[in-house]
Amino acid sequence: MNNQSLVISDSKQEIPTPQGYRLFSIGEHAHLLIEKQAVIRNTWLLIALFCACVVTLGSGTMPISPTEVIAVLFGHGDAMSQFIVQDLRLPRLLAGLFTGAAFSLAGCLMQTIARNRLATPGIIGIDNAAMAFAVSSIVGTGISLAPSAMALAGAATATALAFGLAGGSGTRGYRFIVAGIGIGAIAGAVTQLLLSQVSIDVANSAYPWTVGSLSAREPLMVNLLGAGLVICLVACLFFSTQFALMPFSDQVITGLGANIKHIRIIALTLCITLTGLAVAVAGPVGLVALVGPEIARVLAKYRGIPLVSSALTGALVMILADLFGRTVLSPIELPVGIVTAVVGGPYLIWILVRRSSRNSL
């Protein structure tokens, strides 16, 4: 799409395209079918995201005007603003953008392969296990000893356990999910047990990891997540036509020449990678995985599988929730996980109720 050499096919005969689509031909051999609605939708989401970023970067104890923020982003502005925006606020913003996009994209993938709009990566226990590991590192040592790395290790452990318990294959999906639910429940219980055994101060410092917060992030993890997110997004685009077949029954998918096992494994791998990396940055903010894709589906009018839109809406939800959490009770900071739960929960219920009145789940 962003290639300069692309031209609309002007061969002898114009190829008629389906309504609402546009054909981009790059050279002789590449013919990409692009949905106009999706391009428009994602452009608007990007604009909204940019505005939200500017507002976020400008707000805080030292308010900075949007024009000044934009100037700083393009390398101008005075030294003070530059320091505040680039060194203090930008890292947190990036963490919010990446985790929101990753959780939401992972949620969209999970809902696609589970064929259930209420499925999230959380149900396979990844975020609970990450939480348990992060909390145990804080509780065990009394100081936060790389809880991010522990969270990542927890996510990996949960995944490995779920795969192991599901018989190594994971291809059937459901066994894998049932195993994951069990692991998540155990990890949740372990976290509670650990917190109940330590002094209130230690429990307090472990607290952000139990609700999800952007304040405890580590730069290395944020960079890792950023790289992982880009790779997973590209992979999603690469496999998008196959993911689009998932709403059909298994027989139809096979009949159309796609391999349903491969589709499931690819989607599950992407989902686990994204969730694991995001949880290592922000802890469990699982609700974004439910709210982000749902908003994307509403915007897409419940047609197709809005992967890119999900990533964008997830990022938007995350930074708006964090902005809200930082400013509404300032100087007290509400963890982003609580804000998404308090604001996102009712919104989600509203969407689901409204939707169920005209269509079944």
Place this chain on the structure above:
Amino acid sequence: MTVTSLHNDKISHPTFQSRLGASKLTLKHGKVCIIENLDVSLPEGKVTAIVGPNGCGKSTLLNGLSRVHAPSSGVVLLDGKDIHCLPSKEVARRLALLPQDTLAPDGITIEELIRFGRHPHQSLLKQWAMDDQQAIDYALDAADLQGLKDRLLDTLSGGQRQRAWIAMSIAQETPLLLLDEPTSALDLGHQIEVFELIRNLSRQGKTLAMVVHDLPSACRYSDHIIAMKKGEIITQGSPKEVMTKELVRELYGVECDLIPDPMTGSPILINMKRVRS
């Protein structure tokens, strides 16, 4: 080929040309053996009807032939090659399947559904071409859906919806098409509509196989009948050769008389009574 027959004098072993068949095919659901050591082949360019009582393995056989159900032993041969060794997309360009339960994405229009039939012809870098649009237009015409192409699938009647699914298979442009109970849950008018569409496709040179429950329709709209019971083929051949009182009793435990349709000559069942088989 081991075709055990009730009337050995009338049935010859199949000598027809065939692109799709199975040899020593065993299909299991978990540990339960549904079909064991079955040899079968579909006559090329004909409509084959697979008939038999519930649970006799008709649908399982169709799923086996279309590589949806992997065999425990034996092979399914498509153009002489093991179907599970061919790339799935390659198979999907030669063989289309219309299964019984047809779940579809939300809010999809007829034309969009049919467009999915082009999936095996498309790839990451070839997402759309002239022949895609032509195939879709052809399928819309063949299934008489041009006027409905922008309607949502959910808003259609059962017959229209079934035609849309068949149109999706037509757009797949395969020489072979397998249909699992394409007319179940349709009223008489819509049943005939779908059967006539199937016959038209056969006249254009396609090889079709369908699982059918209604015997008179099976006789009327097919060229070849495969009668199955308990996972075995008890007889096969042209409707006139195969359809007898004895077969009906053997398959369904129903006593009846057969008379030829005055117009078409194909057998009609009358005077039906349930007996213990």
